[in-house]
Amino acid sequence: MKFTLKPIFFILFVFVGSKGIAQNIQIQLGPDEIGENQAWTISVNVTNEQLKTYSNFPDIDGLRKRGTSTQSQTSIINGQVSSMQSVVMTYVPVKQGTFTIPAFAMKINDQAINSPGKRIKIGAPVQVQAKDPFGRDAFSDFFGGREETEFVDVKEDALLALTTSKDEVYVGEGITATLSFLVADNNRAPMQFFDLGRQLSDILKKLKPSNCWEENFNIENIEGETININGKGYTQYKVYQATFYPLNSEPIKFPSVGLQMIKFKVAKNPSFFGQNRQEDYKTFQSKLKIIKVKELPPHPLQNSVAVGSYQLDEKISTEHPKAGQSVGYEFNILGEGNISSVERPEITKDNNFDFYEPNVQQNISREHGRVTGTKSFKYFIVPKEPGEYHLANYFQWIFFNPSKKQYDTLRSKLTLTVDGESQRNAAIQSTDLGSFYDRIEIADNVLHSTAQTSWIKISMNILIVVVLVASAWLIFASRRKA
Numbered sequence: 438m439k440f441t442l443k444p445i446f447f448i449l450f451v452f453v454g455s456k457g458i459a460q461n462i463q464i465q466l467g468p469d470e471i472g473e474n475q476a477w478t479i480s481v482n483v484t485n486e487q488l489k490t491y492s493n494f495p496d497i498d499g500l501r502k503r504g505t506s507t508q509s510q511t512s513i514i515n516g517q518v519s520s521m522q523s524v525v526m527t528y529v530p531v532k533q534g535t536f537t538i539p540a541f542a543m544k545i546n547d548q549a550i551n552s553p554g555k556r557i558k559i560g561a562p563v564q565v566q567a568k569d570p571f572g573r574d575a576f577s578d579f580f581g582g583r584e585e586t587e588f589v590d591v592k593e594d595a596l597l598a599l600t601t602s603k604d605e606v607y608v609g610e611g612i613t614a615t616l617s618f619l620v621a622d623n624n625r626a627p628m629q630f631f632d633l634g635r636q637l638s639d640i641l642k643k644l645k646p647s648n649c650w651e652e653n654f655n656i657e658n659i660e661g662e663t664i665n666i667n668g669k670g671y672t673q674y675k676v677y678q679a680t681f682y683p684l685n686s687e688p689i690k691f692p693s694v695g696l697q698m699i700k701f702k703v704a705k706n707p708s709f710f711g712q713n714r715q716e717d718y719k720t721f722q723s724k725l726k727i728i729k730v731k732e733l734p735p736h737p738l739q740n741s742v743a744v745g746s747y748q749l750d751e752k753i754s755t756e757h758p759k760a761g762q763s764v765g766y767e768f769n770i771l772g773e774g775n776i777s778s779v780e781r782p783e784i785t786k787d788n789n790f791d792f793y794e795p796n797v798q799q800n801i802s803r804e805h806g807r808v809t810g811t812k813s814f815k816y817f818i819v820p821k822e823p824g825e826y827h828l829a830n831y832f833q834w835i836f837f838n839p840s841k842k843q844y845d846t847l848r849s850k851l852t853l854t855v856d857g858e859s860q861r862n863a864a865i866q867s868t869d870l871g872s873f874y875d876r877i878e879i880a881d882n883v884l885h886s887t888a889q890t891s892w893i894k895i896s897m898n899i900l901i902v903v904v905l906v907a908s909a910w911l912i913f914a915s916r917r918k919a
Contacts (some may be wrong), residue, residue, distance in 0.1 A: 438520065438803055447491045447802075455757055461483075462479055462545050462546065463550070464550055464551075465479070465482075465823070466479055466538070466554075466779070470559075471559060472559070472562050473530050473533050473560065474562040476528065476529055477500060477527075477528045477530070477854070478525050478526065478527050479494055480524070480526075481550075481908050482523045483522050486546070487522065488507075490547065491524060491543060491545045492543050492544040492545070493543075497528060497536065498537075499530060500528035500529065501528065501530075502527075502716075502776075503528060503529050504716035505526050505527070505716040506525050506715065507524050508524075514783075519664075521789065525547055528625065529546050530559045532559070532832070533559050533561065534559055535559075536556070536557055536559065537555075538556070540552060556832070579712075586704050586706070587703035587705040587707075588705065589702060589704075589705065590714040591626040591702070591703055592626065593624060594621035594624040594672060595618065595620045595621065595626070595628065596598060596618075597618055597694075598616075598617055598619055599617075599644075600614070600615050600619075601613065601614050601728060602728060603728070604729070605730070606683060606730055607733055607744055607837070608685060608730055608744070609684075609742075609744030609775065610745070610772070611682050611745070611774060611775060611808060612682075612689065613679070613680045613804070613806045614681060616640070616675070617673045617675050617676065618630075618673075618676060618696065618698070619671045620661075620671060620672045621669065622669075622670035626700060627700070627703070628698050629698070630674075630698065631699045633659075636697060637676060640695075640696065641677065644691060645885070646689045646691070648683060648684050648685055649681035649683050650696040651679050652679060652803055653678075654678040660674075662674075677853040680803070680808045682744075682775040682778070687730060689727070690727050690728075691723075691728075692725055693724060694722070697719070697874065698720075698721060699717070700718065700719040701715060701716055702715040703715075716787075721792055733837055734842075734843075737842075742835055742837050742844070743840070744774060744836065744839060745773055745838070746774065746839075747770050747772035747773075747774060747779075748771060748772055748851075749769070749770065749834070749847040749849070750767075750769040751766070751767060751768055751849055752766070752767040753765065753851055756852065756854060757855075758819060758855055759854065759856050760858060760859060760860045763819050764853070765815065765818075766817075768816070768832055768834070768849070769814075770812075770814075771809075772809065774808070776799055776800075776809075777799070777801070781795060782834035782836070783830050783835075785830060786789045786831075789821055789824070789829070790818055790819065790820055791819040792816060792818055792831075793816065793817070794812075795816045796815040797814055798815070799812040799871045820853065820860075821860040822855065822860070823855045823856055824854075825854050825855075827851075827852050828849035828852070831849070832848065833847065833848045853877040
């Protein structure tokens with residue numbers, strides 16, 4: 438995403454014969470060999486159309502980026518008008534040697550343009566020839582000669598800011614943090630983002646607090662949004678946003694982090710053609726931010742209760758089942774908070790129902806600086822006794838509401854009217870009573886001594902050992918005779 442004060446190019450244009458000129462985009466690499474005291478360049482050339490956008494130039498081993506310049510020219514040959522705009526990245530050697538520039542691609546005017554790369558040799562410093570005082574440049578003569586361009590640094594009106602939705606929270610309460618680059622409406626310094634993916638990875642390692650659960654909003658496209666701060670207009674570019682839920686009462690600390698931007702110096706005396714801006718870099722720092730975290734009020738579930746604003750949505754397959762008939766019941770908790778930390782409701786069990794373990798499903802939405810969602814617990818209930826039952830006596834879920842600063846309970850509002858006959862005895866009869874009862878009809882009432890049974894087992898074990906020893910002796914004797 439770029440925000441830049443674009444230079445205005447004045448292009449000579451002749452209507453006759455201009456129709457049908459082909460559009461072309463090229464990446465042009467510098468020479469194969471240069472001296473250590475010479476510069477090497479990569480040029481992006483756009484023919485017969487405007488150079489609107491381009492991605493970052495590649496980093497090259499053995500060379501260091503020095504800055505970019507822009508050029509524009511128009512040619513009229515045999516009545517045909519062609520124009521070309523270029524942006525040139527200048528590199529300077531850091532050491533001598535042979536270096537490989539791997540193949541790379543740049544996105545230019547929303548098109549992916551590939552370059553095959555090449556090998557370049559950086560040799561010893563070369564002697565720079567003095568300029569021929571009698572040399573002529575027709576292009577320079579036409580526009581009155583060339584002069585050394587002087588660039589000036591324009592003071593920017595922009596800042597990197599980390600803002601939070603609250604200044605203090607309870608343990609488990611969500612706080613949304615946003616890291617943004619803000620550009621004032623009256624800013625005149627041209628800037629653009631630079632290597633944002635790598636920088637953001639390093640920034641988040643420092644920025645994310647270790648004592649919090651994170652719900653990341655995963656910003657993929659950085660788009661400007663107009664906002665007003667204390668009566669002053671800004672364009673806000675959000676680079677990172679997440680909601681954090683503190684796991685303990687330690688303060689949440691967001692340290693100062695730096696974001697490096699490309700900031701262009703502008704030509705003091707801009708010309709129709711030639712370099713009108715020079716690439717430079719500036720790092721913007723955010724301010725340290727500390728959020729106070731408060732303990733929850735005393736409660737038996739103080740250390741395990743969920744924190745947020747929740748409500749209950751329940752569904753049931755039938756409110757008039759028969760005893761022994763399976764009933765489907767959904768206990769859906771929905772609202773704003775850390776949905777991932779929501780635990781199943783407490784169930785009061787008795788002999789009137791069988792409750793089976795629920796199937797759990799959750800859905801989380803992260804948008805507009807809020808984390809909302811639903812966590813569903815789907816039960817199967819089997820009533821065993823006829824009668825009227827209020828499910829509020831069986832299902833309840835306790836949470837802490839930070840807005841009300843108090844604990845609250847979600848209870849079912851449904852009533853089950855169970856018809857039919859009692860299933861308690863049927864449940865007992867359906868239980869497998871084991872093989873002991875299968876032998877009742879063939880058993881007698883005579884008591885047998887357990888000591889006699891043990892003596893029989895010992896005698897059988899002794900007999901087995903004697904047989905094994907005799908067999909081994911016979912085998913040994915027969916082998917000796919042989």
